[in-house]
Amino acid sequence: MPSRGLTIRSQGHSTPRDIRSNHDNRELYVQICTPGPDGAIHWMIAMRYPGSDRCTRLHSTGCIGDRRLDIEHGKRFDSRSVEHTHFLGKICERDSTIVEREARKIPLQSCQLWACYLILRLERRGLLEKGSYNHYMHCYEHILDEDYGPGHDGLCPIHGH
Template sequence: MSFNPNLPVVIEVAIGVERGTKFPHWMLMLRSENDAFGTWYHSTGGPTQNQPYKIEIQGHKRSNSRGIQSLRHIGTISPQDVKKVNAAAKRVPAQQCQRYVTSLVCELERKGMVASGTAQELANRVQMSKAAWDYSQQHPVQQPAGIHYPNINFPTAGPSRTNQSAGSGRRPHPQNPSNSPPKSTVRPANPSTRKQENSGGCCIVM
């Protein structure tokens, strides 16, 4: 995990490619400004991989990996603050990848590294398979105070859809085709230079 000490470090949420009925994998990425390589912070494993969730911090990873569909810039920090992100990444419990990134961003938000409300925007976009949801009920992980996830409704087939309460009833929460958080400028990865990477796969629907 090498960062240029003379350049700011950008914080990005990496949204993985959605393949068929697989929900996109989420990661947090840190890299020096204008650097093509950075560090991934993510949670892998889970019920669809038949193993417990685990936190992975992987350095020298391409920002234009084939497995990344889009990147959302959410903040900029000094190189000296990278160690705070590392500590937070290890402190947040391993769990379903999208919830892990949301919880990690919440930690950074409280430290003033990202704008207020960013974590809740991410929470509104979290998708979970039935297998991941059942696992989360059997192995509960305390979620950050103040973060509210939409109610999850599982259809009889296909990917799950998130619902959001509205008054006394419930209405389906609109889906973003790219599954990227709202109110953002998303930079698509460059398909001509991307290199295949293993981005986890904890979001595969059984």
């Protein structure tokens, strides 16, 4: 008899993963904030349980020379500072630690580039659908140096250094 539970379509995992309840999976989003007084538009990755009003925010903050990675748990998902929220995909609960681990591997840089590189790292781990990185990477202009962070051999797989 087939399972009545929801299933997530295979996204590169070696085995199919069943979604058993809302607490067995998380949803990933890109959140784009209202432009600040200087015109800067901040991007964050948000991870939450389906339907929850709270999330974990992962984002690069600060200015050139004074950047930091913020991983903030228990933040309001529908914050007034967020202008747009875009669904990226669902992951299993156990993969939420992979999201945070991959976030820590990315060198600190503009929040938009940092968010795009986290999306790319999650694509390459099979946690997000291919094409997400290309969509978000090419939806705005950027002129800053890019750095995806180390690959398995310690080199940036995009730039080779």
